[in-house]
Amino acid sequence: MWRSRSGRDRETVTCIACGSSLARSAAREYDKYGDRWDRNDKTFEYLCKECHADLCHQPRTELESLLVEIDAGDHDSEAFLEWYCALVEERYGPLEEN
Numbered sequence: 001m002w003r004s005r006s007g008r009d010r011e012t013v014t015c016i017a018c019g020s021s022l023a024r025s026a027a028r029e030y031d032k033y034g035d036r037w038d039r040n041d042k043t044f045e046y047l048c049k050e051c052h053a054d055l056c057h058q059p060r061t062e063l064e065s066l067l068v069e070i071d072a073g074d075h076d077s078e079a080f081l082e083w084y085c086a087l088v089e090e091r092y093g094p095l096e097e098n
């Protein structure tokens with residue numbers, strides 16, 4: 001065990017898609033609300049590069065209709081995320097499948 005002088009760089013985060021741990025500096029911030037500009041009082045979730053790339057390959061237009069389909073705005077974030085993941089998995093297959 002050793003300590004780093006710059007603890008911030010050593011911080012690890014967990015990819016919300018595949019569950020792997022990675023350095024925060026190597027992770028991609030993911031905001032489930034799609035609003036990455038309002039940073040006040042927020043905790044971002046993280047995706048590893050692979051999962052982030054996977055997400056970006058999914059068609060945006062469909063994504064939007066998916067959000068409408070599950071009434072994205074009418075549910076609390078946890079319920080929404082659950083539904084969203086289930087729906088995306090149903091349509092596109094498991095995210096961890098490469």
Ligand SMILES: [Zn+2]
Nearest residue numbers: 015018048051
């Ligand atoms: Zn991942």
